[in-house]
Amino acid sequence: MKKKLYWLILIISALTFLTGCQKKTDVSDSGDKAAVEQTEKFKIAFIYIGAPGDLGWTYEHYRGKQMIETKYGSKVETVHIEDVPEGPDASRVIRQYAQEGYNMIFTTSFGYMDPTVEVAAEFPEVYFEHCSGYKTADNLSTYFGKMYQPRYLSGLVAGSMTKSNIIGYVAAFPIPEVTRGINAFTIGVRKVNPDAVVKVIWTSTWYNPTQEREAAVALLDAGADIIAQHQDTTEPQKAAMERGKLSIGYDSDMGSFVGETVLTSPVWNWGAYYTRTVGEALEGTWKSESYWGGLKEGVVELAKMSPLVPADVVSLVETETAKIISGSWDVFDGPIKDQDGNILAAEGESIDAGKLLSQSFFVEGVDGKLK
Amino acid sequence: MIGLITSLLAITISAGTSLLYATIGEIYTERSGILNLGIEGMMLMGAVTSFAVSYYTNSLFLALLIAMVVTAFMALIHAFLTITMKANQVVSGLSITIFGTGLSSFLGKRLGPESNNFNLYGVNGKNFPDIQVPLVGDWPIFSAILNQDILTYIAYLIIPLAWFFMYKTKKGLNLRAVGENPRTAEAMGINVIRTRYIYTVIGGMFAGIGGAHLALAYTPGWNEHITGGRGWIVIALVIFAMWNPGKAILGTLLFGGINAIQFRLQAAGTDIPASLLNMLPYLVTVLALVLLTVYENYGKRKIGAPSALGKPYMKEDK
Incomplete structure (x- = not known):
């Protein structure tokens, strides 16, 4: 037996x-x-x-x-x-x-x-x-x-469209790839909207649907009206949609799975x-x-915009895209300040390569902690 | 402040519902002497089947029913292996979890519509809406409790019923007897084998409802590994609740709420590390276990695990 x-x-x-x-x-x-x-x-x-x-x-x-x-x-x-x-x-x-x-x-x-x-x-x-x-x-x-390039562009969209001036960012782990994305996104947000802040929550997971949803809900409760993310699920986007709020996708064109409340997504190609x-x-x-x-080589790009994005924002993104592709400017060119207001790169400089790779800082406008 | 408490409580209850169903089911199973470590796999299967049925039929009732049938069948396999075949309960339970995890992701990639490459991920089905109780439903605090989905309302009823059944009815007494001392129970005329079969299958059905709540109400839609380890939390919760369905509610609120609180503390910018809060429920479980052992060793009353838990029942050789 x-x-x-x-x-x-x-x-x-x-x-x-x-x-x-x-x-x-x-x-x-x-x-x-x-x-x-x-x-x-x-x-x-x-x-x-x-x-x-x-x-x-x-x-x-x-x-x-x-x-x-x-x-x-x-x-x-x-x-x-x-x-x-x-x-x-x-x-x-x-x-x-x-x-x-x-x-x-x-x-x-x-x-x-x-x-x-x-x-x-x-x-x-x-x-x-x-x-x-x-x-x-x-x-x-x-x-x-260089995912940070389309992330910056999506930051322009979020910064233009937030009403509460709080943008939530559900992030996986504090590793350079993720913090670089948060920083680039925030630089984009602050370029068009110097009053807006990007609130960051770490989930410590790449893929955990319930956790990532709860993190997004916590951000929405804290006043965020747009949710961006660095995760492998669409749950943060769905949570935002259910509350009637907007979101920014990642990885792939999440708008086609969730709906037009996903304004755009930085995507891989x-x-x-x-x-x-x-x-x-x-x-x-x-x-x-x-x-x-980067954008120039076409390995990363911004997915097509939702119909909710106004025409002037679309044309702003197009101008900035052209600037990055031409090589005349990149996201981490100065002036850039860190979270505490210290100057990381002055006008005309850019953040040095070592710092750019390790990204052990948050730029001005990020409301969160690097743990 | 009241607003914050209300929203915290609302998400805690909502997050706790799936845990509560599975925990109550597992308490009943373990009370009969059968340890079921297959909860995680069963919850996943309950989630994937209920979501698929709701997507194709738009019937939430049918979705729930199918989820319960499927998980009852899985529990039946566990019951057959451990009760009739007298297999090691840990091994059988783990196999069920591994099997359920694999099969649920397989089904998730095959049961979807052709337009979505047969994927269930990324499609929207019908889900349980939140129902607000009239009048008191929008008061602060009350709205957290009285603006939930129907499965959560049923859970409110199930807690006292499950407690009453276990401690105040003859059938409940029989169940506890089987888990404590099956030989004596048999001598009293209770059919041990049948009792264990019944409660293992019931436990499985409850795990199925828990999984269905995830896919149809809490995080509507199907995601691979949607449970995110909730099935294992349930095992800890049973210990935390000391095998008492009434106490299960405290545990589910603690486990369900800790995530919600942790993310809100981060959003508020506190200095408490999130990982510390995340391990809190487990720490409390270990603490509860230690206190339990101490209490049982020095006290007189027995409140811990059913004595026959995990042991196969052999009738005396005839």
Whole structure:
């Protein structure tokens, strides 16, 4: 009796683990034909931290993958794997793809950095691309986008449209990527509305629907009438909508899932980078680099505006976008003061590179604490 | 100030409702001697199925019913494994949670409409509206309690009923007897196996309602891992409530409210670290457990866990 039961449990857990990591090949060819062609095709694998169904981070990488397929068609074969946990499991998964003869492997989460470095050293013939990290090798590039640029633009929209002069910001963790976004957003807000403040609440989660909603509600109760966020769910936006308040999305065009109360969203557009780097690999001109593209390169952009945004705000955003793309001005050019009024960068200067990367400060206008 | 208290209380109650249902269910299950660690998985399954049904049929009643049927079935698996097969209750419960977590995210990606790539995430279904009680419903403080959704109103009724049933009826006495000393209970003519089956399944149904409250009222819509660990908080809450449905309300308010308070303290700009507040409910649980043990060792009355909790019941060999 007992033995039977252990088998049952064993089978159940085995099944669960198997379904946990689903492998999906997006190639319609089947049978022997595919097997023959596979040897000639350039094979690309994507390692995802979540599933494309999140309509956020992973969804955007999935869209980027689709753009590779559209551009290079039958020359490439792409595959992705979902829900790969960061850590030792990631090494195993990445190594498996390298062993199976994939030519290029994209690892799309910060926590895959060391596993990617580890596997890249074992397979010098394979191209590796790691998103958001800082370690490179001869066959390993890193890539990320200047999300702060569209964040600044969305700040202009929020600053123009707030009536209470309090804008809420539901933020995940006090790490440079997030604080940089808050600072850029606040600079945008204060440019058009020097009286407005950006109230920040840390949730200590990337993805926890109930927590993120509660944080947004707390901000709304504190008087915020626009909610911006750096999370992987749309809950803060939904909470704002239910109260009849406005919001700014992130990651992907959240307006299409929540409604027109989402004024706009700073979004990723990885396809711009993916098609370029795959093209280079196909031609044999690929070189290891640390890519940090912005609005100019098209890796980041602002999603289309909600009809609620007035025309003069839209044209302001267009002017500022042109300024950033031309390179004549960037978000962290002075004058910039920190939260306590100390000058970080004077007129004509910009914040030095080290500070810009570490972002261990909040700019003037942020109401929150860096813990 | 009154306004702040009212809004805090309102969100605390709303956040606590799903916890309350699942906790009361789990208290009943554990009182019969069965530990069910599958609550997290069951809540997730309750959430995903109820949301899918509400999306396609627009019937909240049907949504709730299906969620209860599904989680009752999951509880039945747990009951079969632990009561009939006499398996380790911890292992079986954990399997149910792992299974429910995986299956719920799988279903969330498959049950949606074709227009949304079969995703349930990002679509809007019907949800339980807040109902304001006339006259007193917009008074300060009162409005927090009397401007909630229907499931929360039912929860108000369930707390005293669950307490009354357990302590003042014969069936409740039988239940407690089975959890304390199944052999004696059997000698008294109580069917231990049947009792355990019934209360395990009831516990599962309550977890299903808890999950449905999340997806249909609290954070309307489906998100993967929508529970965010609430199923585990429930396990702690049962201990905190000392297996007494009446005391469960204190725990759910504490656990439900702590998040709301923590975010408001941040918004108000206090210096208390948020992580400290977040661990407070767990700290209180540990403290409650310690006090309980001390009290039981030096006092006379027994108020802690049912004695037969977690132990499979074997009839004597015939």
